[in-house]
Amino acid sequence: MAEAYDFTAVERKWQERWASEGTYEVAQDDPRPAYYVLCMYPYPSGRAHMGHVRNYTFGDLIVRHRTMNGQAVLSPIGFDSFGLPAENAAIQTGVHPRTFTDARIEELKSSLKAIGAVYDWRREIRSHDPAYIRWNQVIFKRFLEAGLAYRAMAPVNWCPGCQTVLANEQVLADGTCERSGDVVTKRDLEQWFFRITHYADELLAALDGLDWPERVKTMQRNWIGRSEGAEFDLAVEGRPDLKLRVFTTRPDTSFGMTYAVLAPEHPLVAELTTADRRPDVEAFVERVRRTSEIERQSTEGPLEKRGVFTGSHVANPFNGRSIPVYLADYVLMGYGTGAIMAVPGEDQRDWDFAKAYGLPIIRTVEPPEDWEGEAYTGDGPAINSEWLDGLEVAAAKQRAIEWLEEKGLGVRKVNYRLRDWLVSRQRFWGCPIPIVYCADCGAVPVPDEELPVLAPDDVEFRPTGESPLKFHDGFRLVKCPSCGGEGERETDTMDTFVDSSWYFLRFCDPWATDEPFSPAAAEHWMPVDQYIGGIEHAILHLLYARFFTKALADVGLAPAGLREPFSRLFTQGMVRLGGTRMSKSKGNLVSPDEVLAEVGADALRLSHLFAGPPADDVDWEGVSVEGCFRFLNRLWRLGTGQVDGDIGDRAEQDADVEIERATHRLITKVDQDYGRWSYNTAVAALMEFTNTLYEYVRSGARRQTLDEAFDTALLLLAPMAPHMTAELWERRRGGRIHAMSWPQADPELARLQKVMLIVQVNGKVRDRIAVDADISAEDAEAVALASPRVVELLGGRQAKKVISRPPRLVNVVV
RNA sequence: GCCCGGGUGGCGUAACCGGUAGGCGCGGGGGGCUUAAACCCCCCUGAGGGGCAACCCUCAUGUGGGUUCGAAUCCCACCCCGGGCACCA
Numbered sequence: 001m002a003e004a005y006d007f008t009a010v011e012r013k014w015q016e017r018w019a020s021e022g023t024y025e026v027a028q029d030d031p032r033p034a035y036y037v038l039c040m041y042p043y044p045s046g047r048a049h050m051g052h053v054r055n056y057t058f059g060d061l062i063v064r065h066r067t068m069n070g071q072a073v074l075s076p077i078g079f080d081s082f083g084l085p086a087e088n089a090a091i092q093t094g095v096h097p098r099t100f101t102d103a104r105i106e107e108l109k110s111s112l113k114a115i116g117a118v119y120d121w122r123r124e125i126r127s128h129d130p131a132y133i134r135w136n137q138v139i140f141k142r143f144l145e146a147g148l149a150y151r152a153m154a155p156v157n158w159c160p161g162c163q164t165v166l167a168n169e170q171v172l173a174d175g176t177c178e179r180s181g182d183v184v185t186k187r188d189l190e191q192w193f194f195r196i197t198h199y200a201d202e203l204l205a206a207l208d209g210l211d212w213p214e215r216v217k218t219m220q221r222n223w224i225g226r227s228e229g230a231e232f233d234l235a236v237e238g239r240p241d242l243k244l245r246v247f248t249t250r251p252d253t254s255f256g257m258t259y260a261v262l263a264p265e266h267p268l269v270a271e272l273t274t275a276d277r278r279p280d281v282e283a284f285v286e287r288v289r290r291t292s293e294i295e296r297q298s299t300e301g302p303l304e305k306r307g308v309f310t311g312s313h314v315a316n317p318f319n320g321r322s323i324p325v326y327l328a329d330y331v332l333m334g335y336g337t338g339a340i341m342a343v344p345g346e347d348q349r350d351w352d353f354a355k356a357y358g359l360p361i362i363r364t365v366e367p368p369e370d371w372e373g374e375a376y377t378g379d380g381p382a383i384n385s386e387w388l389d390g391l392e393v394a395a396a397k398q399r400a401i402e403w404l405e406e407k408g409l410g411v412r413k414v415n416y417r418l419r420d421w422l423v424s425r426q427r428f429w430g431c432p433i434p435i436v437y438c439a440d441c442g443a444v445p446v447p448d449e450e451l452p453v454l455a456p457d458d459v460e461f462r463p464t465g466e467s468p469l470k471f472h473d474g475f476r477l478v479k480c481p482s483c484g485g486e487g488e489r490e491t492d493t494m495d496t497f498v499d500s501s502w503y504f505l506r507f508c509d510p511w512a513t514d515e516p517f518s519p520a521a522a523e524h525w526m527p528v529d530q531y532i533g534g535i536e537h538a539i540l541h542l543l544y545a546r547f548f549t550k551a552l553a554d555v556g557l558a559p560a561g562l563r564e565p566f567s568r569l570f571t572q573g574m575v576r577l578g579g580t581r582m583s584k585s586k587g588n589l590v591s592p593d594e595v596l597a598e599v600g601a602d603a604l605r606l607s608h609l610f611a612g613p614p615a616d617d618v619d620w621e622g623v624s625v626e627g628c629f630r631f632l633n634r635l636w637r638l639g640t641g642q643v644d645g646d647i648g649d650r651a652e653q654d655a656d657v658e659i660e661r662a663t664h665r666l667i668t669k670v671d672q673d674y675g676r677w678s679y680n681t682a683v684a685a686l687m688e689f690t691n692t693l694y695e696y697v698r699s700g701a702r703r704q705t706l707d708e709a710f711d712t713a714l715l716l717l718a719p720m721a722p723h724m725t726a727e728l729w730e731r732r733r734g735g736r737i738h739a740m741s742w743p744q745a746d747p748e749l750a751r752l753q754k755v756m757l758i759v760q761v762n763g764k765v766r767d768r769i770a771v772d773a774d775i776s777a778e779d780a781e782a783v784a785l786a787s788p789r790v791v792e793l794l795g796g797r798q799a800k801k802v803i804s805r806p807p808r809l810v811n812v813v814v
Numbered sequence: 815g816c817c818c819g820g821g822u823g824g825c826g827u828a829a830c831c832g833g834u835a836g837g838c839g840c841g842g843g844g845g846g847c848u849u850a851a852a853c854c855c856c857c858c859u860g861a862g863g864g865g866c867a868a869c870c871c872u873c874a875u876g877u878g879g880g881u882u883c884g885a886a887u888c889c890c891a892c893c894c895c896g897g898g899c900a901c902c903a
């Protein structure tokens with residue numbers, strides 16, 4: 001029966017079975033403990049790429065592993081199906097984005113099935129599904145009612161490539177668009193925002209309790225950027241009607257302020273500019289306005305050109321001293337009050353500016369004696385600060401804030417770098433914002449019973465860069481829901497990150513028709529126990545989803561106690577090729593389909609798992625598909641009796657007991673590895689074990705021992721290579737391997753009984769002696785000293801010291 | 815500049831709590847099977863040296879120091895690679 005493994009037939013057979021038997025469909029009333037595994041909502045870009053395969057292999061493996069461990073595992077999937085590529089395709093080909101998108105979804109679905117990933121397909125979600133759109137719009141309205149959504153005029157990020165505005169999170173540090181790479185410009189537009197800043201403190205504090213990679217948490221902390229300090233007013237000299245409010249994190253250094261600075265966009269600029277300074281100031285403001293955001297953000301450029309004196313002076317409330325007011329491009333209107341007090345002694349930027357403009361510098365913190373730098377930002381006693389003198393920084397801060405509050409001059413204040421989330425997008429292929437504008441009533445929400453607001457199909461896609469909705473009168477011109485007068489529909493759609501901010505909740509109850517999801521279902525499944533995705537979403541998606549979860553709980557749509565969506569997050573590494581990221585534009589894609597055709601799904605999955613630690617990037621060039629394929633075929637031959645050797649029934653001998661013991665050690669090892677995401681070493685252990693079984697068969701095996709050992713290995717491998725293990729199990733034992741219980745190691749059997757004792761002399765290995773695993777320190781020492789090698793090396797000398805660490809090691813020091 | 819990761823054979827990786835560095839796989843070499851090749855099976859494979867041999871010795875985990883009986887692992891300094899943040903007052 002020399003039957004080669006026919007992966008094509010076996011994979012098809014089992015994929016059909018898993019689907020037809022509904023193996024991974026779960027219900028809320030399942031008595032087993034609930035467990036929720038989720039891979040990040042994929043954008044349907046067609047056939048899966050290697051990054052997808054890696055991601056979904058991990059996800060699928062966990063689903064199967066947890067199920068074998070007796071849990072009711074919720075494993076849903078859906079498609080983040082709104083977005084620009086479909087709209088761009090429509091402009092190029094005239095095909096409607098829905099047609100385009102649905103075709104891509106089918107491709108991705110068939111890819112997922114082809115790698116053997118299993119889901120509760122009944123729960124599938126698509127963002128562009130009218131039912132999903134409806135609940136998106138309802139959520140928008142609830143946020144609006146709760147004050148968590150609002151419309152405001154603001155200088156916003158405009159991406160000329162995407163022809164839409166972007167959220168701050170979607171603009172990279174270099175001022176380019178996260179999606180298209182175009183340079184983002186600023187525009188003043190009236191747009192819709194979500195008040196994510198309302199949750200700034202909670203979003204920050206709750207990070208501590210999350211089992212997430214520290215790297216991701218740090219990135220979120222930086223992004224939220226909390227800083228504590230004080231806000232207070234500076235009286236404008238000669239203008240009792242004006243005050244200049246500043247924010248500082250260092251109120252303790254206030255006695256050292258020697259000038260103040262406004263952002264060029266500050267509303268008081270005109271008021272504070274004196275007649276003789278006006279030409280210079282206006283020229284400066286004009287120049288800054290023309291400067292691109294990137295240039296302005298860069299630290300480059302001569303400081304002399306980056307500021308200008310206004311001609312006005314303000315009073316330092318701490319000592320009444322008069323200080324000049326400047327404008328500088330490095331002060332940002334969007335943060336704090338858009339104005340600062342400058343303390344060059346303790347802030348390097350202020351120091352540099354003071355040097356450039358010949359402004360005085362007063363130190364208010366005593367630097368260490370060996371201090372050779374310029375501005376000193378470290379700890380130390382206050383100096384030159386009257387009643388703060390001698391206090392350390394933290395105490396001086398508190399004292400200064402108390403003083404400001406006592407005198408009614410200012411308040412303690414916390415500021416965040418985080419801005420509200422701009423959700424308007426001037427695009428067609430997204431969820432319409434359910435608002436009608438009326439000359440009399442203003443912005444009126446569309447009544448719930450009229451939802452969803454759906455984009456019309458009879459639109460023409462033209463490369464004008466503007467949303468076709470703007471030119472579709474049938475869509476745009478409507479009656480005001482409030483007064484019945486002439487109204488105009490909002491033609492902007494929502495950021496697609498809105499869709500991915502609550503899909504994991506909808507998965508709990510995708511059948512709900514009266515609400516986005518039933519709170520009871522969310523209560524049952526949420527939070528997601530294991531979330532898996534790429535590090536690239538560290539800020540964007542993961543921060544938005546956290547905000548949504550809190551906001552939905554607060555508006556009563558989600559359980560009140562549900563504050564965080566993802567208890568545990570795993571961020572897998574990227575798949576690269578030849579050192580660079582695989583991408584369509586680079587033309588360096590390795591298609592999973594080709595690999596699938598050559599070696600099948602199990603070998604492809606194992607290749608990803610074996611390639612290295614899941615959190616690390618992998619270079620596909622170094623991935624050994626062959627090795628995994630060979631391993632599977634070796635396993636197949638062993639499992640189907642195609643290995644030469646002597647297998648018979650007999651009484652148990654020492655060699656058999658050794659195999660039994662090795663089997664239990666394998667269980668311990670592999671089980672541990674599953675628990676710590678160390679699949680590469682789990683695969684290595686299974687390979688090693690298979691090699692051991694080959695030797696065992698060659699040297700004469702006891703049938704029962706071999707079968708138990710082999711079947712245990714199959715069980716351990718079942719989550720990783722589901723097709724072959726299912727087939728072998730059915731042939732050998734009958735039934736479904738994935739319905740079996742996860743093997744349990746017998747600790748007594750797993751324990752080694754004989755160990756190699758390493759004998760060192762002066763830290764160098766000089767002998768190895770087999771000893772009992774439970775040998776005492778004294779016995780180990782005696783054995784070691786009796787070793788001929790040791791006796792020889794000692795040459796009659798007395799050991800100065802003997803370190804005995806049974807059962808592994810004895811070190812003889814002479 | 816600051817904050818995280820990471821530098822181990824020809825390559826990808828392993829070594830979990832300071833205790834045999836190199837397990838697994840790739841690649842390479844040798845042998846078997848075969849008319850032949852592929853597949854498959856077995857053995858060898860860090861570098862250098864010694865021995866007829868079983869074996870033995872020395873060196874080796876980015877570099878340089880340190881702690882320790884003992885360091886890939888801990889500490890200090892430095893170099894290189896990857897990632898994040900970077901006028902946020």
